[in-house]
Amino acid sequence: MTKLNNISDNKELAPEQSKELIKILKERFEKNMSYHIDIRWDKVQAKLETNKDKLWALNEMEVTGGEPDVVGYDKNTDKYIFCDCSAESPKGRRSVCYDRDALESRKEHKPANNAVDMAATIGIDILTEEQYRELQKLGNFDAKTSSWVKTPDNIRKMGGAIFCDRRYDTVFVYHNGAESYYAARGFRGMLRV
Template identity: 65%
Template sequence: MKKQLSSKQHSALLNTLKTRFEKNINRHKGIDWAKVQAKLEVNNEKLWSLNAMEESGGEPDVVDYDKKTGEYIFYDCAAESPKGRRSICYDHEALEKRKENKPENSAVEMAAEMGIELLTEEQYRYLQSLQKSGENFDTKTSSWIKTPAAIRKLGGALFCDYRYGNVFLYHNGAESYYAARGFRGLLKV
């Protein structure tokens, strides 16, 4: 399957991203939209991934620039864990272990299909630091995060949320899933 947008989708997505970029300058001080757009214009596959983030409710936005690689970094910046990515377990192995009431998918598989990565704990905490006071992410939902192999090997997986003025890191069985838990991703362009 070729991961490419139609010209109409391409234009609509760029317009949405530009509007969000301009509305949320606090997330990307010192980054010039024209340079971001120039990178996006020549990378159809990355645009396709951003569109997948957008369509699933992620509201992607630029949050950083990696000077070493010359890449702009987009995170899902929706107020709550993306609606189109909830009620999923952690990964394929966890999905296969469920005998009854299997969710439709897993966070790791969905991220791979979209061409994005799950946030790490450090990246999740960074995302929370970008919000203005009182506007934190995941105040009603939670998000799976990239789980260290040692924890995953023992059957667990990690997730985070924001409650009581703090970011909390929790663990759960990787096969668990809840209507209020999804995942946030990142994409480097």
């Protein structure tokens, strides 16, 4: 499978990679049927097979530890919604500050990357606080880690960013300087196919 650090301009998987990824996604889909009641895998797979760029993005979600799965269907756009469903914040997307401005503002001990740029490179959207709370209705996520969420402009303009986690069976929203980064904080993404 491809690696995020070695992304090429060709955002299409080789046929054998596509087949392997679809197999992984199908197994996960069947294991977590409560995430997507009334959604049929054959329809999801048909969408994946005709959207090679989306399949590539799902592969990047997978190789960075996101364990993407279907969490919904938007009737208005006829798109299936995939989200990172790993128990903890995706391991390959941790230790990142919030965005490029935050990264550039650090004078020393800079992280290797930032959440906003990584999400754009992968081709996914960082979850909003509302989407994060919806995900938490499907299970218990981020019991030991935390995830950056899309920060409102007014907070970001003041240098802050927000993140969420689940502790004491409750979803919490916190704030930090956008330039901060921690080994246990990453981000979760969403993709519409």
